[in-house]
Amino acid sequence: MTTTTENEPADIAYPSLPQPDVTVVIIGAGFAGMGAGQRLLKRGIGDFLILEKADGVGGTWRHNTYPGIEVDIPSVAYSYAEAPNPDWSHTFAAGAELLSYAEECAVKFKLTNKFRFGTEVVSAEFDKVTDLWTVSARDADGDFTLTTRFLISCHGALSTPAEPGIPGLDRFAGTVILSQRWDHSYSLDGRRAAVIGTGATGIQIVPAIADTVDHLAVFQRTPSYVGPKVNIRIPGLIKILLKRVPFLQAIIRMIGVTAIDIAQTFGVIRHRQFPFITTMAGRVIRASMKARVRDPELRAKLIPTYGFACKRPLSSPDYLETFNRSDVELVTDSIAEVVAEGIRTSDGRIRELDVIVLATGFKVFDLPYKVVGIDDVELSEYWRTERMRAYQGASVPGFPNLFLAPGPYGVIGFNWFDTIRLTTGLAVDVVCETILRSATRADVRTSAFEEFAHAATRAADSTVFKSPGCNGSHTYYLDQHGDTPFLRPFSISRSTRMSRQARSAYDYTRRHPDFATRIDV
Numbered sequence: 001m002t003t004t005t006e007n008e009p010a011d012i013a014y015p016s017l018p019q020p021d022v023t024v025v026i027i028g029a030g031f032a033g034m035g036a037g038q039r040l041l042k043r044g045i046g047d048f049l050i051l052e053k054a055d056g057v058g059g060t061w062r063h064n065t066y067p068g069i070e071v072d073i074p075s076v077a078y079s080y081a082e083a084p085n086p087d088w089s090h091t092f093a094a095g096a097e098l099l100s101y102a103e104e105c106a107v108k109f110k111l112t113n114k115f116r117f118g119t120e121v122v123s124a125e126f127d128k129v130t131d132l133w134t135v136s137a138r139d140a141d142g143d144f145t146l147t148t149r150f151l152i153s154c155h156g157a158l159s160t161p162a163e164p165g166i167p168g169l170d171r172f173a174g175t176v177i178l179s180q181r182w183d184h185s186y187s188l189d190g191r192r193a194a195v196i197g198t199g200a201t202g203i204q205i206v207p208a209i210a211d212t213v214d215h216l217a218v219f220q221r222t223p224s225y226v227g228p229k230v231n232i233r234i235p236g237l238i239k240i241l242l243k244r245v246p247f248l249q250a251i252i253r254m255i256g257v258t259a260i261d262i263a264q265t266f267g268v269i270r271h272r273q274f275p276f277i278t279t280m281a282g283r284v285i286r287a288s289m290k291a292r293v294r295d296p297e298l299r300a301k302l303i304p305t306y307g308f309a310c311k312r313p314l315s316s317p318d319y320l321e322t323f324n325r326s327d328v329e330l331v332t333d334s335i336a337e338v339v340a341e342g343i344r345t346s347d348g349r350i351r352e353l354d355v356i357v358l359a360t361g362f363k364v365f366d367l368p369y370k371v372v373g374i375d376d377v378e379l380s381e382y383w384r385t386e387r388m389r390a391y392q393g394a395s396v397p398g399f400p401n402l403f404l405a406p407g408p409y410g411v412i413g414f415n416w417f418d419t420i421r422l423t424t425g426l427a428v429d430v431v432c433e434t435i436l437r438s439a440t441r442a443d444v445r446t447s448a449f450e451e452f453a454h455a456a457t458r459a460a461d462s463t464v465f466k467s468p469g470c471n472g473s474h475t476y477y478l479d480q481h482g483d484t485p486f487l488r489p490f491s492i493s494r495s496t497r498m499s500r501q502a503r504s505a506y507d508y509t510r511r512h513p514d515f516a517t518r519i520d521v
Contacts, residue, residue, distance in 0.1 A: 017440060018130045018147075024048035024431060025135055025148040027121050027369075030059020031102060031416065032154035032405045035080065036424040038109040043432050049146075050111065051137060053120040058102040059156060061095050064201075066182040066359075068208030069095035070231070072200060072315065073414055076249065077256035080417060083108055084249045086242035092231045123370035124151055126400060131440035133401060149440065152427050153371075154405045157486065158362035164196065168338040172356060179205065179359045188212045192352060194343060196335070197359035198224055200312060203319040205359055206328075216328045217351050219335060219343070222311070222474045223304045227285050228292075229315035257415060257492070264413035265491040268309050271464035278464055282308030292320040301332050307469025311477070312414075364476055364486050365408055373399035383408070388485040389456075391449045392502050394423050400443040401434070403427035408485035409456045418492050422499045429503045439508040448505035452498075459489035 024040060026033045029052035040048055054062050071078045075093040079085055083105050089097060106112055122143075123136045132147045161180045169176065177183050179201045193213040195206055198220045210216055242249045267277045286303055293299045302320060322328050333345040342353040365388060371379040377398055383389075390396050393410015394403050404410065405423035412418045434442045460466060465477045465484050477484050488495055 020132050020149045021146040022047055022049050022148050024150045026050040026152045028154035029057040029115055032420045035420040036152050037111045037114055039424055039428040050115050051119045051121055052117050055117050057106045058099045061098040064180055066179045066205055068204035074256050076253050086239050090231050090233055121369045125372040128374050150401045150431050152403045155368055157365055157406055157411055160363045160366035160368055162361045162363045164360045166335055166338055171340055172338050173340040174353055175355045177357050190214045191354040193355045194353050195357045195359055199361050200314055202359035203314055203316045207318040207322045210322050210328055217331050219331045223302050225285050225304055225308055225313050226319055227315045228288055229317045260414050261492045268464050269489050270462055271467055272462040278308045294324055298323055301330055306473040309464045310470035310473035311475045387481050389453045391444045391452050392426055393488055394426050395444040397444055397446045397449050400441045409488050411486055412488050412492055412495055426499055426502050430506055433503045434508055437508045439510040441509045442506045444506050460484045463489055
């Protein structure tokens with residue numbers, strides 16, 4: 001629903017009501033935040049700001065610069081459908097290329113004057129009298145507040161580092177490096193190093209630093225399925241062809257996205273109906289892993305015994321092969337404590353170290369700032385006590401005019417850009433609907449919220465994560481309630497159909513000029 005033409009940004013006004021400093025505030029200048037901004041401009045809404053704590057766009061690709069970082073799905077699929085990039089150097093682009101792509105998209109989407117960098121949001125509180133959000137933030141000049149009618153939080157599903165509570169870590173005499181805040185001023189040359197964590201980050205760091213350090217100890221709690229990865233350099237002739245025949249790249253992207261959707265739908269979401277798919281895939285990956293590791297004892301430690309796809313399947317051209325080296329050690333004994341000289345494991349052995357790298361992942365849907373809705377309800381506390389849920393992965397009752405992109409049950413499998421498309425699309429749809437109705441508040445109905453939550457949790461019972469084969473996997477897909485809020489348990493096509501009419505699930509209300517009566521519109 002379009003509010004004005006694309007070339008005539010709306011000047012939104014609500015007569016007789018306190019006017020916000022800005023109509024829409026977007027938190028986060030990653031791909032989701034830029035996607036939300038682009039959609040607002042397309043719908044004629046130009047009165048918005050994008051607040052970003054970093055000094056530029058890119059989100060995870062600006063924050064994460066550790067050695068070996070690259071995208072883990074084909075680059076052609078990891079991009080905006082409306083902004084194809086024919087210049088990827090490899091089928092799986094390095095992190096620096098993703099950052100460059102983000103910077104190019106900021107210009108292409110005409111967002112450069114919408115950013116406020118170096119700005120960290122501390123809290124957001126809804127005023128039920130004025131139907132405005134008050135955003136408290138800080139920048140180089142100090143603390144400040146601003147009011148907004150609508151708040152779109154694009155801080156990311158995996159953005160807050162999960163720093164491990166290892167006893168004695170603060171006593172270590174050497175250097176501790178968190179993968180999300182890599183210290184490039186520290187040289188690893190000739191160091192005795194440890195990497196804690198063997199998930200998506202760890203399997204990229206380990207082979208990237210093995211040639212640099214003197215000795216590397218890799219501490220593994222749970223092994224991961226690691227398939228082969230062929231990262232081909234894209235020939236110049238192919239790049240030229242993609243530039244001159246744009247629809248060719250669209251076709252390639254569609255094929256990639258469709259393949260991912262089919263794999264996640266039948267291999268992950270509908271595991272109960274098609275268990276043989278993950279069983280067969282697991283056998284193939286395990287056979288591949290056996291062929292890549294020479295030592296039988298090492299194989300037994302590296303190859304999972306839990307079911308395939310319980311944790312995100314990984315791929316690497318050289319992670320497993322790194323353990324064939326004499327200067328790389330796999331440690332599966334649990335860490336008892338960190339001492340001044342290194343790490344002591346449960347068997348009593350101390351490995352002397354110069355540097356410890358923490359590749360321990362992220363907290364799922366952690367809110368990096370305080371969000372207070374109606375009746376002083378705080379969102380993270382609500383999720384802790386009432387289970388982590390959001391309508392269409394975007395809205396929670398009692399938090400009007402707030403949209404999460406994404407929130408719980410908002411992530412569509414392995415394709416981040418379809419997640420962005422649906423969650424930011426819903427947010428902008430509801431913003432426009434609110435404005436067109438001259439309303440000041442849009443709040444998802446509890447009945448619609450509960451219906452979606454019931455459908456999602458019921459569908460989640462068929463996923464691979466709820467299968468007995470996942471016991472012992474320590475998967476982050478399962479939370480403390482036994483729910484799987486990270487994944488939207490529906491196919492891309494079904495999720496798209498569900499989102500098309502989602503704005504009808506909201507109550508749109510406004511105030512009379514006397515501020516005394518709320519009426520339905």
